[in-house]
Amino acid sequence: MPKVTINDRTVEVAAGTNLVDAAIQAGVQIPHYCYHPRLSVVGQCRMCLVKIDGMPKLQAGCSTQVMKDGMVVRTDVPEVEEAQKGMMEFFLINHPLDCPICDQAGECGLQDYSFKHGVAYSRFQYEDKRTYPGRERIPLGGNVVLNMNRCIQCTRCVRFTQEVAGTGELGFFNRGARAEIGTFPGKELNNPLATCVVDICPVGALTSTRFRFAERVWYLDKKPSICTGCEVGCNITMEHRRGDIKRYKPRYNVEVNDYWMCDYGRSTHERYKKTPRLTTPRVRTEGGNGNGHTPFMASTWKDALDTLHGRLQAARGQGEIAFLGSAFLTCEEAYLFGKLADAAGSPHRSVPTDVGPAWTIPRFERPPIQGREQAPNRRGAELAGLAAGDGKTLTGEDLLQGDGAAQCEVLVVCDSDFGVGAYTPETVERLRRAKFLVVFGWADSPLAQVADIALPVSHHGEKDGTFVNVEWRVQRFERAFPPPGQTRAAVEALGDLLSRFDAAWAYQSPGKVFDRLAGELPAFAGLNWHDLPATGAALHVPGAVHSLSDQAAEAASEASS
Amino acid sequence: MAVFEPVLTRNVGRPEALTLKGYKQNGGYEGLAKALKMEPDAVIDEVKKSGLRGRGGAGFSAGLKWSFIPKGKDKPKYLVCNADESEPGTFKDRLLMEYDPHQLIEGCAICCWAVSAATCYIYIRGEYTKAAEILERALKDAYEGGILGDSVMGSGFKLNMYVHRGAGAYICGEETGMLESLEGKRGQPRVKPPFPAVVGAFGAPTVINNVETLANVPHIMVRGADWFKAIGTDERNTGPKLYAISGHVERPGTYEYPIGVTFREMLEGCGGMLKGRPLKAFIPGGASAPILKADQIDIKMDFDTVAKAGSMLGSAAVIVMDDTTCMVRSVSRLAKFFNHESCGQCTPCREGTNWLELMLKRIEHGEGTERDSQVLLSICSHIGGNSLCALGDAAIGPVQSLVKNFQEEIDQHIRDRACPFPHRRYFES
Numbered sequence: 001m002p003k004v005t006i007n008d009r010t011v012e013v014a015a016g017t018n019l020v021d022a023a024i025q026a027g028v029q030i031p032h033y034c035y036h037p038r039l040s041v042v043g044q045c046r047m048c049l050v051k052i053d054g055m056p057k058l059q060a061g062c063s064t065q066v067m068k069d070g071m072v073v074r075t076d077v078p079e080v081e082e083a084q085k086g087m088m089e090f091f092l093i094n095h096p097l098d099c100p101i102c103d104q105a106g107e108c109g110l111q112d113y114s115f116k117h118g119v120a121y122s123r124f125q126y127e128d129k130r131t132y133p134g135r136e137r138i139p140l141g142g143n144v145v146l147n148m149n150r151c152i153q154c155t156r157c158v159r160f161t162q163e164v165a166g167t168g169e170l171g172f173f174n175r176g177a178r179a180e181i182g183t184f185p186g187k188e189l190n191n192p193l194a195t196c197v198v199d200i201c202p203v204g205a206l207t208s209t210r211f212r213f214a215e216r217v218w219y220l221d222k223k224p225s226i227c228t229g230c231e232v233g234c235n236i237t238m239e240h241r242r243g244d245i246k247r248y249k250p251r252y253n254v255e256v257n258d259y260w261m262c263d264y265g266r267s268t269h270e271r272y273k274k275t276p277r278l279t280t281p282r283v284r285t286e287g288g289n290g291n292g293h294t295p296f297m298a299s300t301w302k303d304a305l306d307t308l309h310g311r312l313q314a315a316r317g318q319g320e321i322a323f324l325g326s327a328f329l330t331c332e333e334a335y336l337f338g339k340l341a342d343a344a345g346s347p348h349r350s351v352p353t354d355v356g357p358a359w360t361i362p363r364f365e366r367p368p369i370q371g372r373e374q375a376p377n378r379r380g381a382e383l384a385g386l387a388a389g390d391g392k393t394l395t396g397e398d399l400l401q402g403d404g405a406a407q408c409e410v411l412v413v414c415d416s417d418f419g420v421g422a423y424t425p426e427t428v429e430r431l432r433r434a435k436f437l438v439v440f441g442w443a444d445s446p447l448a449q450v451a452d453i454a455l456p457v458s459h460h461g462e463k464d465g466t467f468v469n470v471e472w473r474v475q476r477f478e479r480a481f482p483p484p485g486q487t488r489a490a491v492e493a494l495g496d497l498l499s500r501f502d503a504a505w506a507y508q509s510p511g512k513v514f515d516r517l518a519g520e521l522p523a524f525a526g527l528n529w530h531d532l533p534a535t536g537a538a539l540h541v542p543g544a545v546h547s548l549s550d551q552a553a554e555a556a557s558e559a560s561s
Numbered sequence: 562m563a564v565f566e567p568v569l570t571r572n573v574g575r576p577e578a579l580t581l582k583g584y585k586q587n588g589g590y591e592g593l594a595k596a597l598k599m600e601p602d603a604v605i606d607e608v609k610k611s612g613l614r615g616r617g618g619a620g621f622s623a624g625l626k627w628s629f630i631p632k633g634k635d636k637p638k639y640l641v642c643n644a645d646e647s648e649p650g651t652f653k654d655r656l657l658m659e660y661d662p663h664q665l666i667e668g669c670a671i672c673c674w675a676v677s678a679a680t681c682y683i684y685i686r687g688e689y690t691k692a693a694e695i696l697e698r699a700l701k702d703a704y705e706g707g708i709l710g711d712s713v714m715g716s717g718f719k720l721n722m723y724v725h726r727g728a729g730a731y732i733c734g735e736e737t738g739m740l741e742s743l744e745g746k747r748g749q750p751r752v753k754p755p756f757p758a759v760v761g762a763f764g765a766p767t768v769i770n771n772v773e774t775l776a777n778v779p780h781i782m783v784r785g786a787d788w789f790k791a792i793g794t795d796e797r798n799t800g801p802k803l804y805a806i807s808g809h810v811e812r813p814g815t816y817e818y819p820i821g822v823t824f825r826e827m828l829e830g831c832g833g834m835l836k837g838r839p840l841k842a843f844i845p846g847g848a849s850a851p852i853l854k855a856d857q858i859d860i861k862m863d864f865d866t867v868a869k870a871g872s873m874l875g876s877a878a879v880i881v882m883d884d885t886t887c888m889v890r891s892v893s894r895l896a897k898f899f900n901h902e903s904c905g906q907c908t909p910c911r912e913g914t915n916w917l918e919l920m921l922k923r924i925e926h927g928e929g930t931e932r933d934s935q936v937l938l939s940i941c942s943h944i945g946g947n948s949l950c951a952l953g954d955a956a957i958g959p960v961q962s963l964v965k966n967f968q969e970e971i972d973q974h975i976r977d978r979a980c981p982f983p984h985r986r987y988f989e990s
């Protein structure tokens with residue numbers, strides 16, 4: 001591999017690496033706007049100009065590739081700094097400088113580079129700024145708004161729609177200083193990945209209708225998380241202010257979602273605002289008719305779990321006890337829920353899933369990844385101990401579509417937000433046929449309202465855990481903020497409940513459970529919570545397909561046979 | 562000066578040269594016939610030896626350019642003839658195409674033979690409707706006469722030639738911008754490297770030559786490189802050259818001279834200054850060449866001498882200005898052109914040319930400030946060498962020369978708070 005020297009730091013890079021990437025490897029930042037690792041190189045922002053020994057002119061770092069040994073590059077010489085100053089001046093003369101009302105302020109490429117490479121005064125004092133009257137707030141599609149005045153014509157968005165989304169709605173129109181971005185006549189930027197153009201826009205020209213004017217970005221707390229929209233498990237950054245999730249942004253993971261995520265995924269945090277929260281454990285008082293018509297009493301966790309423990313003990317031998325899991329549970333929660341079923345001596349456990357439209361994320365040098373199940377962790381939950389039994393047990397289908405609940409002495413649902421079914425009156429009615437209905441959940445959903453015991457557990461922003469995605473990759477995410485009221489993480493609550501059966505289960509944490517589960521389940525062998533890579537790890541599942549292309553081939557051969 | 566027998570313009574004034582028969586009467590297609598008997602490499606060597614330099618503006622050795630085309634047959638190769646003549650003041654290629662289309666076709670065919678290209682596109686400026694029609698007719702003639710098609714002049718060499726009409730953008734005269742336009746995309750330059758000789762039209766190796774360059778080739782073939790080398794000032798500046806003279810002269814037009822004729826001779830050749838007024842300044846090579854002052858009147862108009870004088874021969878479009886010309890106004894008009902024609906792709910050119918235009922307009926309107934000249938130069942230095950293609954470098958030429966050569970005129974605008982020249986149209990008495 002050729003060696004390149006950048007600012008006296010020598011680094012070995014793959015032949016064909018461009019200087020911007022090589023510099024990152026050498027620990028040097030070359031400022032750039034139009035260059036993006038997944039988009040074609042156009043070399044037009046001219047911000048990445050560098051001095052290369054033996055070249056008379058400055059060269060664009062993005063379009064210069066390291067092909068052979070001995071290239072000596074400098075970014076800290078006066079001519080480069082002068083050129084960067086010049087470019088920053090050019091960018092800013094026609095930029096509105098409306099940072100105080102701009103959503104991008106705080107994460108803006110112009111602000112950052114202006115601070116680092118620009119000058120603090122303007123020589124553009126007598127001329128009028130170029131503006132695009134009437135093009136200050138153009139909705140390009142349902143989710144993206146364009147303010148042309150702020151645009152620096154880097155054409156990242158245009159190249160994204162052409163090269164990644166493959167839909168090509170955006171174009172570069174007009175010439176020279178009047179050049180502008182827009183949709184082609186009759187087209188709208190409505191592809192499933194549309195909001196990615198907002199992420200890659202280095203300035204505030206493209207803003208997301210979901211996040212527009214919602215929050216100043218410097219007030220946002222950010223935590224690495226996983227999208228729960230579908231089984232792809234896109235890596236995201238959860239950005240919230242004091243527990244109020246403001247937006248999801250894709251987090252780079254070349255194995256899963258690369259730099260992208262879909263618009264549907266970005267909207268999934270809205271569910272946490274749509275349904276009121278359950279914040280207090282509730283137990284229905286004695287003496288009611290048992291049909292959901294007696295008043296609830298606020299309870300304490302201790303009383304509620306004692307009651308539940310008592311019911312589970314009493315029900316043993318009296319009738320069926322069913323455990324309805326959810327594909328939104330983390331592996332650890334599913335594992336403990338499975339253990340709870342074991343402790344209650346029940347074979348009835350299942351993970352209901354909704355299958356919906358396929359969400360597809362294009363990836364670099366890999367086939368696109370596709371998710372059809374509308375929940376993140378069906379695979380993980382089943383692996384961890386919630387797989388339905390041998391056909392004689394009550395399955396999710398029996399409970400949700402059939403009359404299975406009527407046979408149940410006790411039905412435990414964890415969590416209540418297991419899918420669309422949790423909100424339809426028919427399903428709620430079917431589940432309510434159980435003699436005693438226990439619901440764990442973050443939402444005060446219709447199901448929680450008719451339950452005999454409703455226990456508040458945290459949603460995925462409020463807990464640590466792991467999900468297993470469509471390609472059997474286990475990925476960890478972090479708690480972004482504490483749960484409200486008396487809400488507890490499900491791992492904690494289930495551990496507490498299990499300890500009533502066996503004291504050894506007291507004081508559980510996701511890390512502890514994961515390590516235990518990894519020791520027990522062959523699929524997770526060799527993994528441990530602490531060392532789980534940031535990009536996740538592929539599970540050893542017999543017959544598992546880690547790539548969707550293989551899956552498709554398999555499906556095709558099955559269909560033909 | 563000894564009488565110079567016209568080479569490129571020998572068929573101007575012979576309307577019969579528009580037909581294949583008429584062109585052949587005057588020795589037409591002999592160069593192609595001769596080339597087809599030679600090895601392609603020998604043709605390239607001959608052109609290299611002749612010292613023919615590109616007539617489009619950059620002045621790069623034509624033979625050398627051809628030799629960069631990789632050998633081998635794994636990819637098709639293309640010749641694109643640059644007939645997108647849009648540099649302000651330039652109208653030499655138009656003459657060649659309108660009066661002698663077969664000369665160009667012959668030149669193209671020889672080049673295609675030399676680099677083994679089976680396809681040639683003549684990318685012609687959209688506004689040149691007449692020239693395009695004449696070329697189309699000549700191509701039809703050539704196909705029918707067996708010059709083009711499956712077997713060029715019976716040699717078995719297959720060659721197709723097409724006229725491709727542009728839609729009117731200066732930037733499509735930049736070679737990679739032209740390729741993009743030819744491929745049906747937005748006409749804007751590509752990043753180089755890779756150069757067109759390796760990855761050009763449709764991803765294949767491509768030679769791009771100006772009309773006048775290719776028109777010279779048949780004559781080199783017929784009369785030999787040594788004859789060609791004998792014309793001109795020295796080893797590096799050889800051959801006949803068309804000069805498009807416009808501005809304040811009695812008889813503007815396209816004139817053919819051996820390269821290296823002095824500006825004074827040229828001026829005399831076109832009847833001297835308009836109404837005998839004194840010369841103030843002249844642009845030697847089209848809008849992008851820095852302006853020279855009247856004291857350079859004896860300059861030899863060849864590539865190297867003009868470059869040494871701080872300007873460039875470019876497309877040899879000579880624009881002559883007399884003492885009634887406001888230099889600030891002229892340069893502001895040029896800046897307006899470059900701003901209008903910048904493709905908007907790269908930052909320095911997009912923003913810089915716009916700023917230059919606004920600033921020069923302001924100075925012209927008497928609203929300049931003391932430090933403007935220095936800011937102008939600073940903007941120029943930020944554009945120069947930093948832009949994606951050569952348009953940025955072209956745009957700053959006139960501005961830099963304005964500040965360098967005509968600083969006192971800028972100062973006068975600033976002092977008087979107005980333009981000292983009466984604003985009248987130049988052809989009024």
